[in-house]
Amino acid sequence: MVESKAMKPSREVGIIGYGAYVPRYRIAAEEIGRVWPAAGSTPVEEKSVPGLDEDSATMAIEAARNALARCGGLDPKLIRAVWVGSESHPYAVKPTGTIVAEAIGATPSTLGADLEFACKAGSEAMQMAIALVGSGMAAYAMAAGVDTAQGRPGDALEQTAGAGGAAYVFGPAGESLAVLEASYSYVTDTPDFWRRPYQHFPQHGSRFTGTPAYFRHLLGAGSGLMEELGYSAADFRHVVLHQPNTRFPTRAARDLGFKPEQYRTGLLAPRIGNTYAGAMLVGLSAVLDVAEADDRILAVSYGSGAGSDAFVWKATEQLSARRDLAPKTETYVARREPIDYGLYVRYRKKLYAH
Amino acid sequence: MRDVSIIGIGQTPVDEHWGKSLRHLAADAVLAAIQDAAVERADALYVGNMLSGVIAGQEHLGALIADFVGLRGIEAFKVEAACASGAAAVRLGYVAVAGGLADVVIAAGVEKMTDESNEVVTSGLAMAADGDYELPHGVSFVAINAMLMRRYMHVYGVSHDDFANFAVVAHQNAVNNPNARFQSSLPTSRFLDAPMICEPISLMDSSPIADGAAAVVLCATELVKDPARAVRIRASAVATDCLSLHDRRDPLRLDAVEMSAQKAYMQASVAPTDIDFFEYHDAFTIMAALSLEASGFARPGRATELAREGAIALDGRIPVATMGGLKARGHPVGATGVYQIVEAVQQLRGEAGANQVAGASLGMTQNIGGSGATVVTHILEA
Amino acid sequence: MGIPQYWRLQQQNYRLMGEVCNRCGKRIFPPRDVCPECAQPAYEPYQFSGRGEVYSHTVVYSAPAGYGEYAPYAVALIKLEEGPLVTAQLTDVSPDEVEIGMPVEMVTRKIREFGEEGVIVYGYKFRPAGQLAEMKAG
Numbered sequence: 105m106v107e108s109k110a111m112k113p114s115r116e117v118g119i120i121g122y123g124a125y126v127p128r129y130r131i132a133a134e135e136i137g138r139v140w141p142a143a144g145s146t147p148v149e150e151k152s153v154p155g156l157d158e159d160s161a162t163m164a165i166e167a168a169r170n171a172l173a174r175c176g177g178l179d180p181k182l183i184r185a186v187w188v189g190s191e192s193h194p195y196a197v198k199p200t201g202t203i204v205a206e207a208i209g210a211t212p213s214t215l216g217a218d219l220e221f222a223c224k225a226g227s228e229a230m231q232m233a234i235a236l237v238g239s240g241m242a243a244y245a246m247a248a249g250v251d252t253a254q255g256r257p258g259d260a261l262e263q264t265a266g267a268g269g270a271a272y273v274f275g276p277a278g279e280s281l282a283v284l285e286a287s288y289s290y291v292t293d294t295p296d297f298w299r300r301p302y303q304h305f306p307q308h309g310s311r312f313t314g315t316p317a318y319f320r321h322l323l324g325a326g327s328g329l330m331e332e333l334g335y336s337a338a339d340f341r342h343v344v345l346h347q348p349n350t351r352f353p354t355r356a357a358r359d360l361g362f363k364p365e366q367y368r369t370g371l372l373a374p375r376i377g378n379t380y381a382g383a384m385l386v387g388l389s390a391v392l393d394v395a396e397a398d399d400r401i402l403a404v405s406y407g408s409g410a411g412s413d414a415f416v417w418k419a420t421e422q423l424s425a426r427r428d429l430a431p432k433t434e435t436y437v438a439r440r441e442p443i444d445y446g447l448y449v450r451y452r453k454k455l456y457a458h
Numbered sequence: 459m460r461d462v463s464i465i466g467i468g469q470t471p472v473d474e475h476w477g478k479s480l481r482h483l484a485a486d487a488v489l490a491a492i493q494d495a496a497v498e499r500a501d502a503l504y505v506g507n508m509l510s511g512v513i514a515g516q517e518h519l520g521a522l523i524a525d526f527v528g529l530r531g532i533e534a535f536k537v538e539a540a541c542a543s544g545a546a547a548v549r550l551g552y553v554a555v556a557g558g559l560a561d562v563v564i565a566a567g568v569e570k571m572t573d574e575s576n577e578v579v580t581s582g583l584a585m586a587a588d589g590d591y592e593l594p595h596g597v598s599f600v601a602i603n604a605m606l607m608r609r610y611m612h613v614y615g616v617s618h619d620d621f622a623n624f625a626v627v628a629h630q631n632a633v634n635n636p637n638a639r640f641q642s643s644l645p646t647s648r649f650l651d652a653p654m655i656c657e658p659i660s661l662m663d664s665s666p667i668a669d670g671a672a673a674v675v676l677c678a679t680e681l682v683k684d685p686a687r688a689v690r691i692r693a694s695a696v697a698t699d700c701l702s703l704h705d706r707r708d709p710l711r712l713d714a715v716e717m718s719a720q721k722a723y724m725q726a727s728v729a730p731t732d733i734d735f736f737e738y739h740d741a742f743t744i745m746a747a748l749s750l751e752a753s754g755f756a757r758p759g760r761a762t763e764l765a766r767e768g769a770i771a772l773d774g775r776i777p778v779a780t781m782g783g784l785k786a787r788g789h790p791v792g793a794t795g796v797y798q799i800v801e802a803v804q805q806l807r808g809e810a811g812a813n814q815v816a817g818a819s820l821g822m823t824q825n826i827g828g829s830g831a832t833v834v835t836h837i838l839e840a
Numbered sequence: 841m842g843i844p845q846y847w848r849l850q851q852q853n854y855r856l857m858g859e860v861c862n863r864c865g866k867r868i869f870p871p872r873d874v875c876p877e878c879a880q881p882a883y884e885p886y887q888f889s890g891r892g893e894v895y896s897h898t899v900v901y902s903a904p905a906g907y908g909e910y911a912p913y914a915v916a917l918i919k920l921e922e923g924p925l926v927t928a929q930l931t932d933v934s935p936d937e938v939e940i941g942m943p944v945e946m947v948t949r950k951i952r953e954f955g956e957e958g959v960i961v962y963g964y965k966f967r968p969a970g971q972l973a974e975m976k977a978g
Contacts, residue, residue, distance in 0.1 A: 157949035431972040596907040604898035704925035
């Protein structure tokens with residue numbers, strides 16, 4: 105028997121609440137280029153920079169609080185998992201998840217591990233949380249993806265490595281702002297980008313990160329899910345793709361048949377850079393901020409190593425009522441304090457890193 | 459309850475005593491006081507100190523110094539109440555003598571602040587504040603006082619310049635005090651131009667920290683051999699408040715100062731108008747202002763007027779810091795309270811030289827721990 | 841302070857959990873178990889909203905040990921809307937933009953780290969309430 109590739113939980117699951125966080129500091133790609141001149145155009149306009157007192161835990165806490173607010177009065181003790189995906193967890197051993205769980209009042213009857221799968225650690229957490237709720241093991245579960253990614257000074261990735269993230273609370277479809285139709289994950293062992301322990305900055309395979317990595321997995325998951333469900337691009341109002349820069353998601357969206365008005369809302373990389381494990385999640389939150397009831401949304405992440413998680417969501421009537429209960433993603437994106445490369449080096453502690 | 463007098467005083471200069479350790483510094487002051495008192499024995503020694511553990515890695519100062527000054531075997535304890543440790547030591551000496559449990563007690567204060575880095579000393583001083591809810595937020599002691607000063611200025615419409623005379627008068631008085639840390643006068647313009655260290659507190663709003671030791675010998679008045687040089691303790695009163703500024707009933711009202719001062723006035727059956735001079739705790743100019751108000755010398759928000767009018771000068775209505783105060787004589791924190799009493803005794807004996815307050819017969823000393831959490835007030839009579 | 845000391849203060853530092861006095865209704869932060877208003881036992885947990893205004897402020901340039909990497913930073917006395925005053929740092933704001941009376945809201949940030957190997961302490965700071973106010977309804 106050929107099993108369907110699309111995954112559906114035993115009971116219907118949806119997004120009960122969602123929230124994003126982006127720090128206020130920005131550095132223009134041109135400013136980085138002033139110090140590290142490079143040929144060609146800049147991959148984004150500017151990227152977000154975390155302040156001295158911020159890290160993945162603090163960003164996840166604010167995103168989680170926003171998500172909880174949009175749940176509209178949910179007792180946090182009913183959230184039975186707080187799973188945080190990142191490639192910049194504050195500790196190598198000691199979960200970010202427990203810090204967030206404590207900060208939102210979900211402890212002690214909860215799960216709280218951390219996830220790592222480069223930029224798809226957050227969406228991997230989403231799959232797990234959906235499964236926990238969908239199996240009936242929990243009524244509610246939270247997944248977050250956050251990052252304060254570091255780029256090696258002078259490396260191409262320094263221009264795009266941004267900071268930010270978002271959190272999602274999953275629960276019964278009947279209470280949801282958006283219901284899950286199905287998901288599909290496409291994973292292979294592809295070493296396009298990695299970081300060994302005790303190394304401060306990651307390494308990457310230059311052009312190897314393109315066709316065999318990002319495009320193969322993202323299109324594999326996205327088109328794979330669309331085919332299984334019998335959808336074409338025209339069936340969706342919005343699409344959100346992993347966005348390491350402006351060019352990749354634009355090209356991938358077009359490859360899947362999407363038009364600019366479909367991918368524009370969820371494409372924030374030009375203004376905040378690549379928020380790594382937060383990227384698709386933050387893009388999705390921007391879409392949910394404006395989506396209308398019955399809008400179908402395709403969201404596909406990509407994580408180096410490599411793999412993609414694809415989800416199809418359908419917005420409900422309840423979305424417009426509850427989305428004003430927390431700051432919109434655009435509010436965070438529009439909140440900006442530009443800094444120069446010197447301050448950026450101080451904030452990112454690059455002087456101490458080797 | 460017996461009447462208690464001070465029969466001997468001793469003090470070291472307030473300075474950076476690189477060549478002297480904690481025990482040597484304390485001994486200098488204690489031995490000088492013993493000689494001044496012309497006694498050969500004491501029943502107890504109380505040593506006021508705040509930072510010996512943090513800076514010298516040394517606690518247990520009572521027994522240490524009793525032994526070092528040749529009084530091994532007597533009752534001795536270290537007394538700690540942050541920057542009020544010195545006066546607290548005097549208070550306990552008073553209690554022992556007044557209660558009839560001792561005839562002659564030495565109360566000393568000693569502080570060595572130069573043996574460690576600025577960071578360590580700052581962290582140590584900050585322990586006068588609330589360790590759970592003030593310190594973990596990265597506030598320094600100066601920052602706490604700065605927030606107090608800014609709020610005061612905001613509520614009462616007073617400017618930074620209005621605080622000048624608290625510093626100017628202190629420095630003027632220190633010119634004639636050979637033991638003072640700074641013995642030069644402070645022109646008002648230098649106060650006005652002083653650099654900010656923690657806005658709105660400038661360099662000239664803050665007292666200097668340094669090393670120093672002072673000591674007094676207390677004796678039951680009925681046993682005093684040389685009454686001409688003895689100074690009677692007419693009042694000894696302590697009050698406390700919460701440590702943190704944020705928990706105060708009203709941060710701009712030093713309730714513990716008010717309670718301590720009122721208790722002292724009642725014990726001595728006097729009013730603020732009877733006080734001839736006031737050795738107050740001018741760790742910062744804002745503390746000087748708030749002390750004057752809570753002690754009843756000015757109404758709330760009006761202390762800077764007192765300063766501007768010159769009422770606090772030696773020839774004014776209420777002379778303060780007559781030998782330089784914390785601002786210019788200096789603030790070796792655990793010793794300061796004893797310095798205040800030593801200086802008050804000098805005034806009341808008529809031995810204050812060029813700084814003599816004419817006709818001084820009733821003096822008040824007040825030592826404050828933290829931002830107002832422990833206040834020890836004494837009233838002394840010639 | 842050692843790890844257990846910080847750990848015991850987590851509910852206060854992460855969530856501004858205080859107490860409410862069942863007798864007189866006073867909201868108490870930090871929690872102290874005896875109501876400072878009416879001196880009755882006060883053990884009922886109370887979650888503060890995190891909203892307040894600046895009561896006073898200053899800027900710390902010469903930071904205590906452990907906080908130097910963040911200096912200079914603004915610190916303030918914040919009057920919470922429920923009544924109590926708290927001492928905290930301000931964040932996401934330039935120190936010269938701070939004014940007495942400025943509305944603020946609580947955020948959870950890094951307070952300090954014990955070097956590169958030690959624990960990270962998280963706790964409350966306050967940022968201007970206006971920054972994200974436009975999009976927040978209700």
